[in-house]
Amino acid sequence: MALDRYSYPFTAIVGQDEMKMALVLNAINPTIGGVLIRGEKGTGKSTAVRALARLLPEQKVVEGCHFGCHPDDPEDWCLDCRERAAGGALPTTTRRMRVVELPINASEDRVVGTIDLEAALKEGSRRFEPGVLAEANRNILYVDEVNLLDDHIVDVLLDAAAMGINTVEREGVSVSHPSRFILVGTMNPEEGELRPQLLDRFGLCVDVEGIRDLDKRVAIVEKRAVWEDDPNLFYQQHAESEQQVRSQIAEAIATFPEVTLPREILRL
Numbered sequence: 001m002a003l004d005r006y007s008y009p010f011t012a013i014v015g016q017d018e019m020k021m022a023l024v025l026n027a028i029n030p031t032i033g034g035v036l037i038r039g040e041k042g043t044g045k046s047t048a049v050r051a052l053a054r055l056l057p058e059q060k061v062v063e064g065c066h067f068g069c070h071p072d073d074p075e076d077w078c079l080d081c082r083e084r085a086a087g088g089a090l091p092t093t094t095r096r097m098r099v100v101e102l103p104i105n106a107s108e109d110r111v112v113g114t115i116d117l118e119a120a121l122k123e124g125s126r127r128f129e130p131g132v133l134a135e136a137n138r139n140i141l142y143v144d145e146v147n148l149l150d151d152h153i154v155d156v157l158l159d160a161a162a163m164g165i166n167t168v169e170r171e172g173v174s175v176s177h178p179s180r181f182i183l184v185g186t187m188n189p190e191e192g193e194l195r196p197q198l199l200d201r202f203g204l205c206v207d208v209e210g211i212r213d214l215d216k217r218v219a220i221v222e223k224r225a226v227w228e229d230d231p232n233l234f235y236q237q238h239a240e241s242e243q244q245v246r247s248q249i250a251e252a253i254a255t256f257p258e259v260t261l262p263r264e265i266l267r268l
Helices: 017-028 045-055 079-085 108-112 117-123 151-163 214-229 231-237 239-258
Strands: 035-039 058-062 092-096 099-101 140-144 165-170 173-178 182-187 204-208
Touching: 017 035, 017 045, 017 182, 017 204, 017 239, 035 045, 045 099, 045 140, 045 182, 045 239, 079 173, 108 151, 151 165, 214 231, 231 239
Parallel strands: 035 182, 035 204, 099 140, 140 182
Antiparallel strands: 058 092, 165 173
């Protein structure tokens, strides 16, 4: 397995249990509505989100679909999948759910995608270059420093999150595609507040603080030293615990539809 600088194991993160639980719960049940993680620099916010990518489940997708449409949900298919289905059964495959990052300085075209107007006007074809919102469909959309996003990009996110569809319109040419994602944002409140409209889009909010316990701080330093010296060895040391959490998430996803809540809990 190829390792990169974002591959610090999720289970190696010391403390911050509420943050980790919020992320895992969203992976199990996307209808929770995402999570906003607020805290000072150096509290493991970005590390945890990126580490979650290793634990995400496999999902069925239409093979060759740019948007990862679910083969069993025709109501949410993109136009291309609808047209292909008219000619017969769609080929399917599986892929791991991903964490798709939205760069803080991303342009609108990078976020929503672009239309080849020349091809549309001359040939009548709709050539669409998918953007971040296309990649994020049925995945986790992660925005670091979400409070620093340009207001116009925030509006685009709000529209897509509310409708579950991203629509791109240029010079009378329109393209729409599904864009249902789990929104995860991290921010340092010292660098500015978050627009109330965007804050309302997060189902959960977790405030994290720097760890003060001396023993835990020592453990963090020791783990980080081993990681920087030999990341492959460090990951192997946590491979069993990573697989355990991965299996727990997969099992929870499979059994969740069968869960019923007693009336007493609903009244809490």
